[in-house]
Amino acid sequence: MIRLIGLQPTYMPRESLEFEYRVSNINQSMISAIEASVVWLTEGKGTEDLGVHSFQRLTGNALSAADWTVPQRVVVPLPDSPLSYEGKLLKISWCVRVRFYLNDGTELVAQQPFYLGTITKEV
């Protein structure tokens, strides 16, 4: 589960995006790696492009040292661009994406979209 710490899912450039994530109903020992990232991606007629603004991978000691009884909090300063955009041929959207890799090879993905800027989304 991902939760954005904010009253609304719209952030301005250079603001800090604060979010927390946690995994429930899964034993901590079953998790082999976690990747938390803040990404933008294009959708629409063209081939999809992906840009990674922030990427954090937890494995081994860093993973076992974390206290999973409380949600993991991450703070990421946001960039100036690209701003969220909804055009005719393409759409630029931002999201927080967390991937959990389990020991049995299963991969769980959770995603929480948000807007950067107010070009196509009024606050």
Place this chain on the structure above:
Amino acid sequence: MSGWWFVGSLGEALFFASFFLVGVVCFTTIVGWQFLSPSTQVVRIGYGFWLLTTVSAACIVLGAVGFWYRVLKVATSDEHREIISQRGIVPRPKQLGSKSILPPSVPPLTPFTDSPGAKLAFRLPCEWKGTGALVAYGLFAMFWNAMMAVFCVFAIGGVLKGDIQYRLFALLIPGIYIGLRSGQLFLKSYIQAIGIGSTTLEIEDLPLIPGQKYKLLLVQYGRLVIKKLSIRLVCEEESTYHFGTDIRTEHQIVRQQIILDQGRFRIDWGRPLELECEISIPADAMHSFQSLHNAIHWKIIVEGEANRWPSYCRNFPVVVYPLARTSQLKQPS
């Protein structure tokens, strides 16, 4: 994509792995034999040896790169792969100086600011789409006519010796016609390109910032009577995608505003037309954007219709920065 993606990826990885193995076996056999038992060697050092060595080395490199690319595609997430590609094999040094203030995914400003204007700050570069066609017409006309000239020399030489080659003459007639037509086409395109005269556009400041106004100066050279001239500010989306085995690019104008619409007037040599106007970037405008397959371009388009000339269109790309970056750029250093 159809079928089970895992089987496809596995097949690709196995293909490149076998390529790699074949390369290694060939390379070690050729090179090892050469050094360990020169007396029984089959391929002596020479063109054949170097050719086989190069092909084997190419197989090794191609197989290794292809195999690891496929493995990474299966074993890592999209985000992780993107981070690996950003960092590269050798970590990139951090950007310093002016480059560090470039906003992410926005085209660089350098190609637009390296040419100062005569009256305003910058002269914008012109993007003319007819250049490729003009060069292609010219090259075709040149090579075709050169070939026809050689054939003509043979044909005339034969006539002078009293040996008239009727088949060659039969081929020369359509060949010369194609040569003349291609030359005519090239000359027509060339005259159209230079006849109307160049168009320059100067702008007060760059990058453009939403909500701001900028002065523009249009200078039209040449000797002609212009029936109509217009300047438009255009925002255009561009998307590139695969369609079967083709790669297609689609353009869509999403926003445009007419900056100037001028009626009939005359231009003479040495007295170019100069028009001043102002553009206003909408406050809610999307900034310029460039990624691998998608882009948002801003450009100023000058379109004209002249007497006895075909209508012309010249594009001057500009860069619009996001609003947040503006405050930093405008702060005194």
